[in-house]
Amino acid sequence: GLFSAVFLIFNRTIGTGIYATPSVILASSGSVGLALGLWIVGSLVAMCGSAGLPRSGGEKNFLEYLYRRPPFLATCVYTVYCFILGSPSANSVVLGEYLLNALRIPPDSFNVRFVAWLSLTAVVIIQGIFVKSGLLLQNTLGFFKLLVLSSMAITGILSLLGVPWFQVREEYEQPTNFEWGNFWSGTTNDPNAIITSLYSVMWAYIGYSQVNYVLSEVRDPIRTVKIAAPLGLALVTFVYVAVNISYFAVVSKNDIIHSRTIAAALYFRNLFGPGTERALSVFIAISVLGNLLAGQYTQCRTIQELGREGILPFSSMFASSWPFGAPLTGLIAQYIVSCIFMIAPPASDAYLFLISTASYCLTLVNVMVSLGVLLLYTAPYRAWDWQPPFKAPKIIVIAFFASNLFLATVPLIPPAPNKKVYVHLPYWSHVIVSMALSLIGLCYWYIQVVWKPKRGQYRLTREYTKVDSTGETRYIFRKIPL
Secondary structure, three states: OHHHHHHHHHHHHOOOHHHHOHHHHHHHHOOHHHHHHHHHHHHHHHHHOOOOOOOOOOHHHHHHHHOOOOOOHHHHHHHHHHHHHOOOHHHHHHHHHHHHHHOOOOOOHHHHHHHHHHHHHHHHHHHHHOHHHHHHHHHHHHHHHHHHHHHHHHHHHHHHOOOHHHOOOOOOOOOOOOOHHHHOOOOOOOHHHHHHHHHHHHHHOOOOOHHHHHHHHOOOHHHHHHHHHHHHHHHHHHHHHHHHHHHHHHOOHHHHHHOOOOHHHHHHHHHHOHHHHHHHHHHHHHHHHHHHHHHHHHHHHHHHHHHHOOOOOOHHHHHOOOOOOOOHHHHHHHHHHHHHHHHOOOOOOHHHHHHHHHHHHHHHHHHHHHHHHHHOOOHHHHHHOOOOOOOOOHHHHHHHHHHHHHHHHHHHOOOOOOOOOOOOOOOOHHHHHHHHHHHHHHHHHHHHHHHHHHHHOEEEEEEEEEOOOOOOEEEEEEEEEO
16 A cells, blocks of 8 residues: 555665665765765655556566567576665674674674674565565555654754754764854865765665555555655655755764764764664664565566566566565575675675666666657657656656766766775776676577577567466566577
8 A cells, every 4th residue: 555655665664774874975075064965865766756557567668668679688687686785784784783783792703794694684584475474564664764763864954953852962072063164164076976975875875766666465556656656755855855954963974974983873973872783773774674575576576577587597486476475486586695795795896886886777668668669759759659647747857867877887987086986996886897797688688589499490479378377477488490
């Protein structure tokens, strides 16, 4: 229903971003004013892209509809991206760190990843077997998260207004971030730094389209999405901007940029003392758990749609919801990929690299989707008579295309000499990896759709069929001899 759809967007969108990225965004943008502006720009980009087609699968349905030639190429490339965009590896590691902090166990490389693995395993069991209970837990955690972040926003604004019980403790540096001279002080003119900041913002908004992935399970999907998408995004934007204002009201710019502690921890310390760190760890762990549950709820259904298209190996298994009424095969496949990503990379640049790669992959998808939708307004494509139940106005599509094209091209510009995107990796690493994923999808398409049929003297066609006794349908490939 509408409530679950709104909280799906809220839960999937708000994870670690609001706690961990404000310091990165401020350091890259250089000023409080630009940092707050980028959070608003991120919300506008997300709102421009929040329209969908009335079937599960999200961006996949746009790509398949828009790019029909060569057959199945768009689906094959998106299939590879899908496992990266939906990987909970980075957030599961963050969850492991904060659970250990809450339990006062010193984190190290082994126990953090072990707890992260336990968390991923628990999420798979909950969302794959106990589906209704998982949705209830997901909504409950989303409501709790809303209460905690709203409390942070309110107390920070009370501090800014000078209410006596909510003032920064005397032993810490007093913030002056909202004095006009300081508000814009240090604003960068380096486009690469601005885009690095905007990627961090976009990562925080990356769940905005999640309800589009599960439309087949939503009651009255057209009406629900029209209300849930703007309402969920408005709620997320309000929370993000209000919490950032609270951070800047309570913590000095110097502390946020140079402290090795995340902004949320500094906020709690400055208002309530250093002893509140454990409570903060619990709050963040709960927030990330809700994000993981919502993310895997939608991600496994996207993989299920790919199975129904017949493009994955063992498609009948991926397409089925047997035996517990959930896409368990897709959950397990994503679980295996996530465990590999969780264990393989070193600690130094791993988190920023993973979120930048996922954001860049999503940017490439958004460029292709918005470009294709714009083409539908041109004369050669009017014969398609594209009349979806809901669609964004043309000006919104243009804005979405322009913003994502900007996000896709600027990371190729070298950063300023005194700026570094990563500690050890080249600044273009996530761009090259994202392009390589496209090539993997292209190679997979060529082998499955071109080389094998040519060698076996057949052509591929697709038709609908029932998966099993549940009556679910999917595409299957038929080999037609030449």
